[in-house]
Amino acid sequence: MKKTLKSTLPEKEHGTVDGLFRNCRRFSAFSCLLKARSESSVLRMLLSGMVLLVPMLSAAVFEKPAIAARSVERPNVIFLMTDDQRWDTLGCMGNDAIETPNLDRLGREGLIFDNMFVTTSICCTNRACVLTGQYGRRHGIWRFGQNMTPAQLSQTYCGVLKASGYMTGFIGKYGVGKPPAQLFDMNGAWPGQGHYFVKVQGEHPIRFSFDPKAAGKKRHLTSVMGDQVLEFLDQCEPGKPFNLSVSFKAAHVQDSYNLADRPFQPDPKLEATLYNDQLIPRPRTARDEYFQRLPEFLKNSEARMRWAVRFWGPARYQESVKGYYRLISGVDRQVGRILEKLKQSGLADNTVIIFTGDNGFFLGEHGMAGKWFPHEESIRVPLIIYDPRLPKSKRGRRCSEMALSIDIAPTICELAGIDPPTGMQGKSLVPLLDGQATNWRHEWFYEHLFVHPRIPVNEGIRTDRWKYMRFEVDPVWEGLYDLSKDAGETRNLTGDPNYKDVLTEMRQKIISWRQRAK
Numbered sequence: 001m002k003k004t005l006k007s008t009l010p011e012k013e014h015g016t017v018d019g020l021f022r023n024c025r026r027f028s029a030f031s032c033l034l035k036a037r038s039e040s041s042v043l044r045m046l047l048s049g050m051v052l053l054v055p056m057l058s059a060a061v062f063e064k065p066a067i068a069a070r071s072v073e074r075p076n077v078i079f080l081m082t083d084d085q086r087w088d089t090l091g092c093m094g095n096d097a098i099e100t101p102n103l104d105r106l107g108r109e110g111l112i113f114d115n116m117f118v119t120t121s122i123c124c125t126n127r128a129c130v131l132t133g134q135y136g137r138r139h140g141i142w143r144f145g146q147n148m149t150p151a152q153l154s155q156t157y158c159g160v161l162k163a164s165g166y167m168t169g170f171i172g173k174y175g176v177g178k179p180p181a182q183l184f185d186m187n188g189a190w191p192g193q194g195h196y197f198v199k200v201q202g203e204h205p206i207r208f209s210f211d212p213k214a215a216g217k218k219r220h221l222t223s224v225m226g227d228q229v230l231e232f233l234d235q236c237e238p239g240k241p242f243n244l245s246v247s248f249k250a251a252h253v254q255d256s257y258n259l260a261d262r263p264f265q266p267d268p269k270l271e272a273t274l275y276n277d278q279l280i281p282r283p284r285t286a287r288d289e290y291f292q293r294l295p296e297f298l299k300n301s302e303a304r305m306r307w308a309v310r311f312w313g314p315a316r317y318q319e320s321v322k323g324y325y326r327l328i329s330g331v332d333r334q335v336g337r338i339l340e341k342l343k344q345s346g347l348a349d350n351t352v353i354i355f356t357g358d359n360g361f362f363l364g365e366h367g368m369a370g371k372w373f374p375h376e377e378s379i380r381v382p383l384i385i386y387d388p389r390l391p392k393s394k395r396g397r398r399c400s401e402m403a404l405s406i407d408i409a410p411t412i413c414e415l416a417g418i419d420p421p422t423g424m425q426g427k428s429l430v431p432l433l434d435g436q437a438t439n440w441r442h443e444w445f446y447e448h449l450f451v452h453p454r455i456p457v458n459e460g461i462r463t464d465r466w467k468y469m470r471f472e473v474d475p476v477w478e479g480l481y482d483l484s485k486d487a488g489e490t491r492n493l494t495g496d497p498n499y500k501d502v503l504t505e506m507r508q509k510i511i512s513w514r515q516r517a518k
Ligand SMILES: [Ca+2]
Pocket: 083, 084, 122, 123, 252, 358, 359
């Protein structure tokens, strides 16, 4: 029987899809922007807003794909994804300041990927990459509010798992237009960006496991989503495998260009208890000298405007980064609850958990904020895969091979014993879980074709050693960095005759990859 997890969002703010898109349009109007040319001069300017969202609300008909499941005992798969969480914001990724004990434990008992990247660093496109296992050039999702076609939906990992008999669920920010209800047996997905504080009481049909005395009060979205996961686990049908995707809003900012607003809005309980006595160190490349090395178009980009709101000045930097860390710690606490629930429910031994982020995030490096660009801070995210079915000798390892966001879908398919659809371009990571991968990738292609007046179209090649980036400005701007000597990407080698051959090779690779990615 089909069950529905209604959106947690209050009627007034988010009650209908139309209302949501209206809210999003208001956000995209960008009433107040800040433009900062250097740390010593912050200039206010008003700019007209871009139109981010073109809602496409056509009804989609789910088509059953012709993919047969292999006859193996199939595990449950929980896919957890955070928003805008860069790779180094977990204790197990070497961050001594942040508290993420549950995710660290998941990493210790699973496999930690030290080199996980997104093929496009923006929510809508990369979420489509995750769902379809395809490059943006192939799936074609480059606008917020753009829906996938029914045929595309049927070829997502959610679609093929549902068709093969899995019970499917989605909780949280869907991110690729209107959430397709036909894909999920339990649908707790919502469109748009959502809000961190939500009312969950009264006529609302969701049965949450929170104290009824709290009804009517606003609660933090992250913990409400944790409740929804527990509810999903309570309602699973015994003996039927499930696939649950959970997309947290955390640690995304509540977008605003008003300096009076707080970009990072964690649970007040965590605000009272975490990081108050700490001084979070600023990254080396956050110094103004590195901003001054940027080409003019990056100095004037959206990334600099958002830097001015979030990171201008030492006090604002501390406030913002601590807020970002608290949002991530909030997710970690929900992961702890989920792990405990799996144990209590007897599901722990057959439930694979995948944890990643939807794109990286500049924390002031090069004087920038946001993502979009091919720099490491923008494209690199965490990835942990915990498979309790593996022998202990194969768990608790770290993997240095380069994994990509387009690998998630084929990985989930293989875990479920299903041949990935032929249109998927990523590679299943299961051979890396087994420690049996040979001939893994040594280079990959980055693309960002999203259209925005202050985010130039850009592409890149990332190899084990080299980073090549190319921005479609006039004239075209290229960057070449030797990551083995310059992990911070501070010395552009394009003008150095010693690297002329490398540059030529990278230019050829870009041309070739544009075709391969289609
Ligand atoms: Ca994102």
